[in-house]
Amino acid sequence: MLEDLLDVVKLRFNVNTAAENDKDDEKDEKAENKVEIPKDLAFKCPRCLNMIMTDELVKNLKVCPECGYHSRISSEERLNLTVDKGSFIEFDKDMVSRNPIGFPGYDQKQDELRKKTGLRDAVITGECKIRGIRCVIGIMDSRYMMASMGSVVGEKITRAFEYGAEHKLPVIMFTASGGARMQEGIVSLMQMAKTSGAVGKLAEAGQLYIAVMTDPTTGGVTASFASLGDIIIAEPKVVIGFAGRRVIEGTIKQRLPDDFQTAEFMLEHGFVDLIAERKTMRRTLAHILKLNGYKPAEEV
């Protein structure tokens, strides 16, 4: 009896949210138009090793249709998939790093990457709306030095949290990183303190921080702001961990299981709140923002 009743309630709840989402999604342009079409004809999935035809991959928002691995996408694609069209106002667009320890080749490497990616460093930050709700967003981009955190990444992320605290806005961070940026030496380590301290400022201001862990979230970023979300979401099958898998395998002299340091592993061990698919991420974020009391901004 009670179970039947629960089922009815569940059904209604699902029907209602689904209907609402469909309505909202109609206003959106087709999600698959928001990801870039790769030049290669096929994609070899690093998880299941299947070859996926490019059009199939694009249709599936660059998620492997065989195993569900959520492959890496650019910050621009992520932005298109996540925020209301035309709502993004970028912060600190022109910030570039110096070479604090004078590491040979660092400046040239960055010049090359800037040309290749059109980015100035490994994160974009700004203010946006998601289904009308104002928020601060940061998106790390693994194409730029595996989104390692140096002075620019640290400063932009810190400023984004401080902006959220000052303007009473929630902050959403899409994390991806190989860790601290070795080329900046100890200065990169200190960015962990800066960013984590800034998360504290947002908390003091009573605002929500949602971390969305994408492939790969590791090292000093896992050991700082990425792990400090009030709510931590992960994309399916992505790598999340502190130490590198190969470092650990080298120490214990044996192969680790395939699911070690995955989103699912982190969920099972209690370090992730939920796993959400890319195609539902926007509505998941909007839903969480709403349930935390954030309302769509008045149409002006």
Added chain:
Amino acid sequence: MEMNNKLTPPEKLDLIRDKDRPTVRDYIPMIFDEFIELHGDRYYGDDRAIIGGLASIKGIAVTVIAEVKGRNLNENKESNFAMPHPEGYRKALRLAKQAEKFHRPVVCFIDTPGAFCGVEAENRGQGEAIARNIMEFMTLKTPVISIVLGEGGSGGALALGVCDKLAVLENSIYSVISPRGFASILWKDGGREREAASIMKITADDMLELGVAEEIISEPFGGAQNDPKETAKNISEFLLKTLKEKMAIDIDVLLNERYTKFRKIGEFEEL
């Protein structure tokens, strides 16, 4: 300060790995009038890579939290070569929160190659444990003073390094990753460790220059191991002076200064 033993970074690397270099177990009885060790993180276990407890220095009660290098193989086995697991960082946070509650300053001794990289450490959330410490220490409402005794390696060091004043022993190093790790990641050759040490900017002088540390504690000629008592005396003097200085500051001002100290580290320009 008299710098009577200017060594190159690779020479410092050798010195801090010298088996006779004093560890925190040597220093504690020489620096503090008393020490009562407190164990456990209250969630999982008691990590021997980090010890903590109540202590007093010239009558000032403090909480001590320290990474422990062993003086021999047995001690190193027990303390896992000073590479903490998550429960070590969680014990540190528990004791820091306790210190806050009873208005005791916290004194942290850093001496670690880094947080432990292993299956169990990942299972129990090594990243989360370090992140939590960094964030919580930033707003801990009591003075925090940290000292690098030998090796300050990566996030494993920073987890005890968010403080109002960081001092580094003259020959100690502080780095984003061990020089060997740096060489193996950037040059795919861990053997170029000494070369890495030379360019990474990891010495006490570098820390002052980069705004990471505020003070250098001098070591006797030939390094701390040549006269542990003298080194302990230098550490004590620094601690007493700094405790008095920081305890006199209004806590809101102190927290603001702590945030700003880290906030301003970063080298970038806006075009």
